[in-house]
Amino acid sequence: MSQKGESINHVTLKLASFEGPLDLLLHLIKDAEMDIYDIQISSITNQYLSIINRTDQMPLDTIGQYLVMASTLMEIKSRMLLPVIDYEVAEDEIDPRTDLVEQLIEYQNFKNASNKLGAMASNRSDYFSKEQSRTPKEVVDEQPLVIPGLSLDVLQNAFKRVLLRQVDRQPVQKKINMQPFSLADKIIEIEQILESSNGRLTFDDLFEQPMVVSEIVITFLAILELSKMKQIKLKQTNSYETIQIVKIEA
Known part of the structure; x- marks a missing residue:
């Protein structure tokens, strides 16, 4: 699955097409057909960094959000690459990806709800409401x-x-x-x-x-x-x- 993720044509992706770093991450995860609960963090981090490194025409406050997420991904990646010395402690340790996964799930739920509301609004625009009748x-x-x-x-x-x-x-x-x-x-x-x-x-x-x-x-x-x-x-x-x-x- 990670090989497919590495073959994404990043040139076609622009940060302006996404609503934020979580939106970009969701796109990369779905495109690579990864399980959101078992993110291949190394592959996703490489893809993510490759895209933001190609971006040089974004407002500072906007690109700053993506850079914060980039640092979070690199921290998670480094924690997962650290060698396990004490296996008993490792079994009790929380997965470094947990917080990120929870954020992605919450964002995905809000995005799905937003899409449904948008579809309902679009369907409603096809109807015309009768104006209030005036009593003679x-x-x-x-x-x-x-x-x-x-x-x-x-x-x-x-x-x-x-x-x-x-x-x-x-x-x-x-x-x-x-x-x-x-x-x-x-x-x-x-x-x-x-x-x-x-x-x-x-x-x-x-x-x-x-x-x-x-x-x-x-x-x-x-x-x-x-x-x-x-x-x-x-x-x-x-x-x-x-x-x-x-x-x-x-």
């Missing part, structure tokens, strides 16, 4: 008839509370009903309930019985529609009390 002015102007202090946010929160109560009572049915609820029919139903309640009832009164999701939604829409038609007005004494629905007499 006539729709914005047509707000339900409510007294000051009672906004659509209040109604939406009341609607959420209704859904939560229905879930607590029983699992909300999500299947399509064979007899769908009509908005017009629900409006008539609410008008009839108001008539029998002397023209006044609470928001919660309309949701006392268990309902499927579609009926809850239609009921809420019917309340908004009646308010827009100025058939009812919605009142709330304070933010903690339930909303009152009051019929507006002609």
Whole structure:
């Protein structure tokens, strides 16, 4: 394997092509088909020094990083070339390459993650996001008839509370009903309930019985529609009390 590593054409390699000394080392290790956990340090050091010796047009701070790594490689190489005198001590001694291998593994993981994120960003650039739709002015102007202090946010929160109560009572049915609820029919139903309640009832009164999701939604829409038609007005004494629905007499 080291012979293949020595045959690399170093002239084609430029330090500007790499993000740093670790990037260059990873390239040399992969190109020589070495095991990153068993780096042939002598061969890699020779290849590394051969490349940086050919570089003379790099900023001082940049080439300095490569020179620091070169000194590290030469130190590891010299430590591995030292003769072993005490074999018992040698068995317990940490491999001089350990720190370097850990740095390379960590760098490789970050580089792989960076490449994946780059690929995701590239794929995302092939799609165009639809701009946020603007609500037509006539729709914005047509707000339900409510007294000051009672906004659509209040109604939406009341609607959420209704859904939560229905879930607590029983699992909300999500299947399509064979007899769908009509908005017009629900409006008539609410008008009839108001008539029998002397023209006044609470928001919660309309949701006392268990309902499927579609009926809850239609009921809420019917309340908004009646308010827009100025058939009812919605009142709330304070933010903690339930909303009152009051019929507006002609």
